[in-house]
Amino acid sequence: MFGRLLCRRYHVNSLKSLYGQVDSLPSKVSNINGWIKSVRLLKKVAFIDIQDGTILKELKIVVPFDSQSNLSSEVATFLKSLRTGQSIAIKDAKLVETEGREQRFELNITDPIDNISIIGNVSESYPLQKKYHSLPYLRTLPTLKHRTSYLGSLLRFRSELEYNMATFFKLNQFTKASPPILTGSDCEGAGELFRVEANGYVEKKQHYFGKPTYLTVSLQLQLEILAMAFSRAWSLSPCFRAEESDTNRHLSEFWMMEAEWCFTKDTKELTTFVKDMIQYITRESYKNFDDFIPKNIPENCLPRNELLERWETLLRDESWNTITYTEAIEILQKRDKEVPFPNYRPIWGEALQSEHERWLSESYFKGPTFVTDYPRDCKAFYMKLNPDGQTVACFDLLVPGIGEIVGGSIREDNFELLSKEVSRRQMNKNGELDWYLSLRKEGSVPHGGFGLGLERFVSYLYGNHNIRDAIPFYRAASGNIDL
Amino acid sequence: MFGRLLCRRYHVNSLKSLYGQVDSLPSKVSNINGWIKSVRLLKKVAFIDIQDGTILKELKIVVPFDSQSNLSSEVATFLKSLRTGQSIAIKDAKLVETEGREQRFELNITDPIDNISIIGNVSESYPLQKKYHSLPYLRTLPTLKHRTSYLGSLLRFRSELEYNMATFFKLNQFTKASPPILTGSDCEGAGELFRVEANGYVEKKQHYFGKPTYLTVSLQLQLEILAMAFSRAWSLSPCFRAEESDTNRHLSEFWMMEAEWCFTKDTKELTTFVKDMIQYITRESYKNFDDFIPKNIPENCLPRNELLERWETLLRDESWNTITYTEAIEILQKRDKEVPFPNYRPIWGEALQSEHERWLSESYFKGPTFVTDYPRDCKAFYMKLNPDGQTVACFDLLVPGIGEIVGGSIREDNFELLSKEVSRRQMNKNGELDWYLSLRKEGSVPHGGFGLGLERFVSYLYGNHNIRDAIPFYRAASGNIDL
Numbered sequence: 001m002f003g004r005l006l007c008r009r010y011h012v013n014s015l016k017s018l019y020g021q022v023d024s025l026p027s028k029v030s031n032i033n034g035w036i037k038s039v040r041l042l043k044k045v046a047f048i049d050i051q052d053g054t055i056l057k058e059l060k061i062v063v064p065f066d067s068q069s070n071l072s073s074e075v076a077t078f079l080k081s082l083r084t085g086q087s088i089a090i091k092d093a094k095l096v097e098t099e100g101r102e103q104r105f106e107l108n109i110t111d112p113i114d115n116i117s118i119i120g121n122v123s124e125s126y127p128l129q130k131k132y133h134s135l136p137y138l139r140t141l142p143t144l145k146h147r148t149s150y151l152g153s154l155l156r157f158r159s160e161l162e163y164n165m166a167t168f169f170k171l172n173q174f175t176k177a178s179p180p181i182l183t184g185s186d187c188e189g190a191g192e193l194f195r196v197e198a199n200g201y202v203e204k205k206q207h208y209f210g211k212p213t214y215l216t217v218s219l220q221l222q223l224e225i226l227a228m229a230f231s232r233a234w235s236l237s238p239c240f241r242a243e244e245s246d247t248n249r250h251l252s253e254f255w256m257m258e259a260e261w262c263f264t265k266d267t268k269e270l271t272t273f274v275k276d277m278i279q280y281i282t283r284e285s286y287k288n289f290d291d292f293i294p295k296n297i298p299e300n301c302l303p304r305n306e307l308l309e310r311w312e313t314l315l316r317d318e319s320w321n322t323i324t325y326t327e328a329i330e331i332l333q334k335r336d337k338e339v340p341f342p343n344y345r346p347i348w349g350e351a352l353q354s355e356h357e358r359w360l361s362e363s364y365f366k367g368p369t370f371v372t373d374y375p376r377d378c379k380a381f382y383m384k385l386n387p388d389g390q391t392v393a394c395f396d397l398l399v400p401g402i403g404e405i406v407g408g409s410i411r412e413d414n415f416e417l418l419s420k421e422v423s424r425r426q427m428n429k430n431g432e433l434d435w436y437l438s439l440r441k442e443g444s445v446p447h448g449g450f451g452l453g454l455e456r457f458v459s460y461l462y463g464n465h466n467i468r469d470a471i472p473f474y475r476a477a478s479g480n481i482d483l
Numbered sequence: 484m485f486g487r488l489l490c491r492r493y494h495v496n497s498l499k500s501l502y503g504q505v506d507s508l509p510s511k512v513s514n515i516n517g518w519i520k521s522v523r524l525l526k527k528v529a530f531i532d533i534q535d536g537t538i539l540k541e542l543k544i545v546v547p548f549d550s551q552s553n554l555s556s557e558v559a560t561f562l563k564s565l566r567t568g569q570s571i572a573i574k575d576a577k578l579v580e581t582e583g584r585e586q587r588f589e590l591n592i593t594d595p596i597d598n599i600s601i602i603g604n605v606s607e608s609y610p611l612q613k614k615y616h617s618l619p620y621l622r623t624l625p626t627l628k629h630r631t632s633y634l635g636s637l638l639r640f641r642s643e644l645e646y647n648m649a650t651f652f653k654l655n656q657f658t659k660a661s662p663p664i665l666t667g668s669d670c671e672g673a674g675e676l677f678r679v680e681a682n683g684y685v686e687k688k689q690h691y692f693g694k695p696t697y698l699t700v701s702l703q704l705q706l707e708i709l710a711m712a713f714s715r716a717w718s719l720s721p722c723f724r725a726e727e728s729d730t731n732r733h734l735s736e737f738w739m740m741e742a743e744w745c746f747t748k749d750t751k752e753l754t755t756f757v758k759d760m761i762q763y764i765t766r767e768s769y770k771n772f773d774d775f776i777p778k779n780i781p782e783n784c785l786p787r788n789e790l791l792e793r794w795e796t797l798l799r800d801e802s803w804n805t806i807t808y809t810e811a812i813e814i815l816q817k818r819d820k821e822v823p824f825p826n827y828r829p830i831w832g833e834a835l836q837s838e839h840e841r842w843l844s845e846s847y848f849k850g851p852t853f854v855t856d857y858p859r860d861c862k863a864f865y866m867k868l869n870p871d872g873q874t875v876a877c878f879d880l881l882v883p884g885i886g887e888i889v890g891g892s893i894r895e896d897n898f899e900l901l902s903k904e905v906s907r908r909q910m911n912k913n914g915e916l917d918w919y920l921s922l923r924k925e926g927s928v929p930h931g932g933f934g935l936g937l938e939r940f941v942s943y944l945y946g947n948h949n950i951r952d953a954i955p956f957y958r959a960a961s962g963n964i965d966l
Contacts (some may be wrong), residue, residue, distance in 0.1 A: 008548075014656055016656050017656070033745070033746045033928070048736055053714045054658075055714035082926050085925055086926055087927065087928045120928050121926075121927075122926055146709060146713070152713070155709070155712075163659070170646055173500070175536070175638060176641075179956060180956050181664075182723070182958050184963070185965070192681075194682065195681070196679055196698065197677065199675070203792075208677075208735075210964075215679065221966075225966075226628065226638070228630070229638075230537065231535045231536045231537050232537065242691055252691075253665050254662060254663070254938070264518045271693060343512050358750075435966045437627070439626055440603075442626075442627060443519075443568045443604075444744050445602050472660050472709060473863065474663075480692075480693070481696060482691075483666075483918045483919070
């Protein structure tokens with residue numbers, strides 16, 4: 001059926017389709033299009049490698065010269081006009097098996113002038129020549145960089161990961177929902193919010209929505225409404241933060257996956273779910289490691305063997321660690337006495353700093369680490385207070401190389417307790433949280449959930465160290481927004 | 484495996500899991516949670532209907548009184564305290580088959596005080612009592628409305644539709660990508676843009692991103708970059724428009740699905756793809772009509788039988804119509820002479836008005852209708868000019884009840900022709916489109932694509948007439964943004 005559909009919808013064959021038929025290849029193929037990765041012109045043969053971006057693999061095209069080639073011949077002139085970056089269309093070619101080589105077949109074209117046409121030329125200065133390009137250099141080429149193996153494959157990997165994530169939530173009976181991006185509430189992270197106004201209202205004293213409007217930093221509060229309608233709800237949505245931090249782990253526009261579900265009562269159930277989700281996604285990726293991870297890894301990215309080890313670690317239950325915040329502080333303080341952390345002392349009651357988080361997961365546990373039960377004043381108002389009266393039922397997931405990628409908690413579902421906490425924090429002065437509190441009055445249930453930064457998660461699994469490469473065109477405190 | 488996973492992750496059984504095992508039901512079940520839809524207390528038995536939102540179906544619980552019930556007994560007192568909207572947990576119950584009835588089993592609970600506990604109470608004024616609520620009324624209850632059958636099922640339907648859409652694109656080898664929402668370009672629809680600024684910069688003369696920043700109205704231009712890297716790219720993303728129109732077909736924040744692919748040359752290939760996509764999604768939905776569409780349809784929404792007919796029409800190839808804009812104008816002018824349209828004369832060179840679009844698809848063709856090849860000045864600058872020099876290679880898809888839901892075109896891939904058109908329209912005065920034009924210099928290929936308004940599409944398939952119900956919390960020219 002799939003073949004039929006392809007024929008109806010497209011008049012060209014993709015490289016992915018071609019490689020998908022590798023065990024029953026026809027002897028001839030028609031209508032293959034792509035971009036030239038490299039051309040080598042030898043005395044009796046030309047080799048042309050093309051890619052079309054549907055998969056990581058390239059396709060080798062062999063053009064033998066039909067006689068003792070005269071380099072001034074028409075054929076030679078044509079072949080000499082082929083250049084890296086051009087888009088070409090191939091009309092007809094023979095498929096030849098290539099035993100023993102990595103690419104199990106190649107295209108053989110005997111009449112190149114008839115069978116190869118250049119669709120789109122390149123400028124003299126086309127920068128993606130066949131040589132090593134550093135990532136900092138590629139980032140200066142936003143319209144072209146995705147045609148490279150490493151950055152192209154990174155986004156194909158993200159695409160596949162999003163699909164596997166959606167499948168996991170579907171299997172677990174979650175409803176995907178899209179709470180709003182535009183919000184009138186600034187109750188989380190006021191300093192780092194973006195303000196929004198209709199262009200025609202910027203100079204006026206009125207507001208398009210009747211009041212100051214912001215871009216959301218998290219959909220959680222609204223997602224709780226939906227969890228209480230569907231039992232289980234999740235979202236995948238852009239979130240915005242006017243970060244002043246300008247590091248390779250911060251974005252002003254990023255995608256967040258959030259999940260929220262009912263009838264869950266303890267942090268252990270949340271962390272089990274998160275581990276299961278990450279293992280499901282890793283397992284699906286693991287099946288196709290070579291399809292995602294290129295042979296050549298750029299500088300400052302995780303080498304293939306270490307990446308494979310990272311995935312295998314994730315798949316082993318016993319590599320996962322869980323400690324409480326209080327235990328973490330004890331471990332950190334012991335370490336700090338022996339080898340002091342560069343910038344911050346670990347002190348109970350204060351947030352874990354990046355240097356603490358990374359040391360814990362990278363050096364101490366050497367694997368993914370849940371830290372649970374933080375002091376309540378380190379965390380948001382909606383988290384459920386533990387019986388100790390000091391800590392809340394929450395967790396962060398720390399991973400080597402990145403730091404925090406997931407944070408979640410059980411939410412306070414009791415109206416009186418939540419109201420008290422809201423007052424203690426001097427929030428809700430204008431009743432902007434009344435709707436949220438009201439959920440605790442109408443069929444309230446124990447519930448909890450978590451948020452995962454998609455670009456951080458993708459980067460952790462792909463091994464790129466700069467999350468700005470995990471989104472097609474990044475927005476950050478530095479960098480431009482021209483396209 | 485699935486059962487095992489469920490047990491590990493959740494300590495409760497969902498109604499979806501229960502109904503999923505309908506052919507091999509155990510005789511006893513434990514740990515079922517949900518919200519009470521209705522309670523009926525008779526002389527010898529109580530009926531409690533619960534829902535948990537994982538599916539449309541409710542679950543009937545039967546509580547026989549164990550003796551000649553004394554209404555002052557403890558049991559009776561407990562049963563009388565049950566009320567619609569409360570969340571309850573059921574510890575243990577017998578599963579009893581109910582032959583002949585629509586619900587094939589019910590729960591039988593003999594010791595309600597031990598086996599039913601109220602988790603969360605409701606206020607005296609809990610509004611979702613078991614009676615008919617109009618949609619305008621439900622829209623005034625944003626924290627509760629999703630618990631109703633019609634609006635809850637609508638969002639579950641959207642969730643399923645999004646997954647099926649993703650599957651279609653995966654089968655067709657598209658890479659899902661997320662071009663940016665924040666953009667420095669205002670070249671499309673300047674008047675209706677939203678401006679964005681970091682909260683801390685609003686009073687300053689500086690900009691967080693160094694220049695005025697907007698929320699995108701379409702990701703197409705950046706998606707073209709990605710199509711030229713992956714051959715086939717798609718996105719599902721919020722878009723924003725500061726609409727002054729305040730109708731049931733307009734949103735200020737909406738989700739748009741956009742697709743863009745290479746090596747496609749004519750509008751026919753685009754419309755075939757769109758038809759295939761809509762048929763794929765409809766076919767997947769059709770398998771589960773009763774799981775999505777409630778028995779009771781509110782006023783002003785499409786009745787079940789007409790909805791089923793709508794889906795069956797979509798599945799028949801011969802119901803799909805294609806005409807050119809020029810043919811459409813001829814048909815409309817003929818009609819206009821006989822029965823004049825209320826507000827607008829159909830005139831070649833002017834945009835089709837909503838009243839024209841709806842008459843064409845609803846009354847004339849009575850089915851989905853592609854209108855192709857509009858005059859170039861009715862459409863955007865990037866569309867490919869047809870050989871006639873007057874029209875462009877584009878299409879809109881018009882459907883009964885909604886109007887336009889899809890628009891697409893072949894893009895001009897020739898640098899000189901596109902530059903000329905950009906100049907003719909006096910665009911790109913500050914070089915803001917240079918990056919877009921540059922794509923036509925580096926391996927340019929024929930390509931095209933389309934955009935689909937997700938809430939319109941969902942509403943068309945679900946039969947609700949107000950697209951504001953197809954998103955959990957709507958943002959529009961009227962209405963509030965409090966949550």
